[in-house]
Amino acid sequence: xxxxxxxxxxxxxxxxxxxxxxxxxxxxxxxxxxxxxxxxxxxxxxxxxxxxxxxxxxxxxxxxxxxxxxxxxxxxxxxxxxxxxxxxxxxxxxxxxxxxxxxxxxxxxxxxxxxxxxxxxxxxxxxxxxxxxxxxxxxxxxxxxxxxxxxxxxxxxxxxxxxxxxxxxxxxxxxxxxxxxxxxxxxxxxxxxxxxxxxxxxxxxxxxxxxxxxxxxxxxxxxxxxxxxxxxxxxxxxxxxxxxxxxxxxxxxxxxxxxxxxxxxxxxxxxxxxxxxxxxxxxxxxxxxxxxxxxxxxxxxxxxxxxxxxxxxxxxxxxxxxxxxxxxxxxxxxxxxxxxxxxxxxxxxxxxxxxxxxxxxxxxxxxxxxxxxxxxxxxxxxxxxxxxxxxxxxxxxxxxxxxxxxxxxxxxxxxxxxxxxxxxxxxxxxxxxxxxxxxxxxxxxxxxxxxxxxxxxxxxxxxxxxxxxxxxxxxxxxxxxxxxxxxxx
Amino acid sequence: xxxxxxxxxxxxxxxxxxxxxxxxxxxxxxxxxxxxxxxxxxxxxxxxxxxxxxxxxxxxxxxxxxxxxxxxxxxxxxxxxxxxxxxxxxxxxxxxxxxxxxxxxxxxxxxxxxxxxxxxxxxxxxxxxxxxxxxxxxxxxxxxxxxxxxxxxxxxxxxxxxxxxxxxxxxxx
Ligand code: HEM
Ligand SMILES: [Cu+2]
Ligand SMILES: [Cu+2]
Numbered sequence: 001x002x003x004x005x006x007x008x009x010x011x012x013x014x015x016x017x018x019x020x021x022x023x024x025x026x027x028x029x030x031x032x033x034x035x036x037x038x039x040x041x042x043x044x045x046x047x048x049x050x051x052x053x054x055x056x057x058x059x060x061x062x063x064x065x066x067x068x069x070x071x072x073x074x075x076x077x078x079x080x081x082x083x084x085x086x087x088x089x090x091x092x093x094x095x096x097x098x099x100x101x102x103x104x105x106x107x108x109x110x111x112x113x114x115x116x117x118x119x120x121x122x123x124x125x126x127x128x129x130x131x132x133x134x135x136x137x138x139x140x141x142x143x144x145x146x147x148x149x150x151x152x153x154x155x156x157x158x159x160x161x162x163x164x165x166x167x168x169x170x171x172x173x174x175x176x177x178x179x180x181x182x183x184x185x186x187x188x189x190x191x192x193x194x195x196x197x198x199x200x201x202x203x204x205x206x207x208x209x210x211x212x213x214x215x216x217x218x219x220x221x222x223x224x225x226x227x228x229x230x231x232x233x234x235x236x237x238x239x240x241x242x243x244x245x246x247x248x249x250x251x252x253x254x255x256x257x258x259x260x261x262x263x264x265x266x267x268x269x270x271x272x273x274x275x276x277x278x279x280x281x282x283x284x285x286x287x288x289x290x291x292x293x294x295x296x297x298x299x300x301x302x303x304x305x306x307x308x309x310x311x312x313x314x315x316x317x318x319x320x321x322x323x324x325x326x327x328x329x330x331x332x333x334x335x336x337x338x339x340x341x342x343x344x345x346x347x348x349x350x351x352x353x354x355x356x357x358x359x360x361x362x363x364x365x366x367x368x369x370x371x372x373x374x375x376x377x378x379x380x381x382x383x384x385x386x387x388x389x390x391x392x393x394x395x396x397x398x399x400x401x402x403x404x405x406x407x408x409x410x411x412x413x414x415x416x417x418x419x420x421x422x423x424x425x426x427x428x429x430x431x432x433x434x435x436x437x438x439x440x441x442x443x444x445x446x447x448x449x450x451x452x453x454x455x456x457x458x459x460x461x462x463x464x465x466x467x468x469x470x471x472x473x474x475x476x477x478x479x480x481x482x483x484x485x486x487x488x489x
Numbered sequence: 490x491x492x493x494x495x496x497x498x499x500x501x502x503x504x505x506x507x508x509x510x511x512x513x514x515x516x517x518x519x520x521x522x523x524x525x526x527x528x529x530x531x532x533x534x535x536x537x538x539x540x541x542x543x544x545x546x547x548x549x550x551x552x553x554x555x556x557x558x559x560x561x562x563x564x565x566x567x568x569x570x571x572x573x574x575x576x577x578x579x580x581x582x583x584x585x586x587x588x589x590x591x592x593x594x595x596x597x598x599x600x601x602x603x604x605x606x607x608x609x610x611x612x613x614x615x616x617x618x619x620x621x622x623x624x625x626x627x628x629x630x631x632x633x634x635x636x637x638x639x640x641x642x643x644x645x646x647x648x649x650x651x652x653x654x655x656x657x658x659x660x661x662x
Binding site: 053054057118119120124126127130131132134231232233236268296297298299300303306307310311314315318321322325326329330332333334335336337339347350351354355357358359362365366367368370371372373374375430431433434435436438439440441442443445447 | 490491492494495497498501502505506508509512513515516517518519520523526527530534537538541542545548549552553556557558559575599600601603605607611612613614615616617618620621622623624625626627640642643644645646647648649650651
């Protein structure tokens with residue numbers, strides 16, 4: 001590092017403590033919510049346990065909101081950790097975001113488990129206000145208020161990240177590499193991919209959270225004063241814009257772990273280039289514009305939006321398949337890479353992300369959506385992204401941070417177990433979707449139930465794999481110090 | 490239809506998986522000449538990119554022309570109102586003839602519901618959203634006689650999964 005780089009960077013002592021806190025909490029919550037997921041699938045299988053619809057839909061809301069929120073926080077930790085290498089971030093603000101988020105979590109969990117709120121994590125208007133007596137207005141307000149607080153917590157740390165980036169790079173656009181992309185500045189191979197990704201995440205997620213805040217506030221107003229009833233289609237647009245952007249931003253944040261760690265293993269550089277910058281600019285725009293693929297079955301939407309939704313769904317996959325996954329594979333090919341827990345998980349994450357694009361793009365076609373929309377096909381594709389993409393990024397990062405990736409045989413076997421279980425789980429969702437099994441059904445018809453059992457079993461396998469990786473990490477994390485060789489080498 | 494979709498998807502996924510397996514199996518021994526690897530990689534990548542774009546253009550054109558959601562050109566389909574509410578369907582008529590073009594005019598009285606028609610073999614044949622304040626027209630021509638069902642495919646609360654209606658499709662007279 002040069003002197004000027006050190007001047008901008010966050011002091012080393014401040015980089016890890018709060019990140020460890022995020023990861024420790026995140027891993028515990030992930031494991032707990034996986035158990036909830038496996039229980040749901042078992043309930044749909046109906047041979048091992050039975051859960052009443054009331055509790056099922058509460059668990060579904062808990063699993064959805066909890067996983068999305070935790071994914072957001074864990075991905076933020078990855079993003080913050082690596083960004084702090086290049087710009088000076090404020091550890092106190094980062095901690096403040098965590099504290100606010102935990103308050104939000106208490107509100108969300110309380111509204112579900114005590115208040116019986118069960119409108120799903122997407123809180124699709126006007127369901128929160130129309131439970132037919134199942135949950136109270138207070139429970140709905142607490143849930144929606146919790147999500148709003150979570151959004152505020154994110155905006156807080158994004159503000160700090162944004163200011164720090166502008167201080168060092170002049171503007172968000174410059175951090176995204178636009179002057180280099182358009183030839184106004186020469187390509188600077190030392191410009192960190194982590195900064196490019198951070199800029200993208202800031203742009204899309206601030207927009208996404210802003211839309212989320214608007215729709216949450218409108219929902220609150222409607223709950224307090226029901227005659228104030230906004231248009232249902234408008235609300236749906238806002239909700240899916242927010243939901244799509246937020247969950248996608250988690251992956252684009254967490255992939256920074258791959259950019260930063262995989263090159264250390266492969267002993268080859270992952271540097272910015274024109275295709276890299278073009279891909280990230282394209283992704284920035286497409287993540288913002290592609291959400292209408294959630295509304296293909298709303299025929300009241302203008303046709304051009306449906307067409308745009310279908311086409312952008314396809315093009316959104318190209319940067320990942322052609323740039324990120326491909327570059328990752330190039331990096332690994334004949335690199336003599338050391339396969340340990342962290343490197344296996346990071347390569348697995350690229351696989352999960354890339355392979356999940358296939359069912360996603362296919363479901364993004366209007367013709368297919370007519371028969372696949374809101375079947376289990378949909379959880380099938382996004383569990384590929386999240387369970388097999390995002391989570392291995394986070395786990396790989398945690399493994400690297402706590403143990404330099406070296407978790408011995410248990411770690412390697414754990415990664416294998418995880419990969420097998422997760423693939424099986426996702427495939428069982430896809431097959432269910434192809435058999436027209438609806439998503440979000442507490443009770444499944446007899447002919448669908450065997451798939452629930454397969455899913456529950458695979459969920460159990462995933463959980464075992466997760467624990468094999470996460471427990472040693474959790475035990476080591478508090479005392480872990482990064483060996484400096486792997487940081488610089 | 491769904492089974493072909495599944496097979497195409499699995500094929501695509503197997504292709505991605507094969508690329509990863511190939512690289513993982515060939516991750517060693519180390520080749521110090523990364524420049525050479527990158528050069529070959531970029532060559533492959535260019536064609537991979539062109540191939541994906543070409544496939545995208547072809548598939549988009551094939552699947553979007555004619556636009557799949559346009560109400561079909563049938564002159565005067567039989568119109569059947571379908572109203573969803575927590576937690577039941579109200580169909581203006583639940584009996585149609587095979588081969589008769591039907592237009593379901595779908596809406597909701599309370600929250601969002603999903604109006605999905607399941608064939609006698611329990612596969613979805615078509616769907617649309619049932620949304621308060623909006624009418625969505627879904628054109629269906631039932632080819633075969635039999636018992637069809639309408640299931641709710643948008644989560645709408647406690648009894649979402651029990652929101653079922655039947656449509657009796659009779660042999661053409
Ligand atoms: C062992 C691992 C997991 C299992 C067994 C599991 C299982 C499930 C099940 C059964 C559902 C409901 C499917 C339905 O609609 O009937 C579901 C939904 C969902 N899962 Fe998971 N899941 C797992 C991991 C994850 C992870 C890691 C994430 C995200 C980081 C995640 C995010 C979601 C989301 C957002 C939903 C949608 C909830 C909704 O429809 O409201 N899941 N999962
Ligand atoms: Cu319904
Ligand atoms: Cu429903």
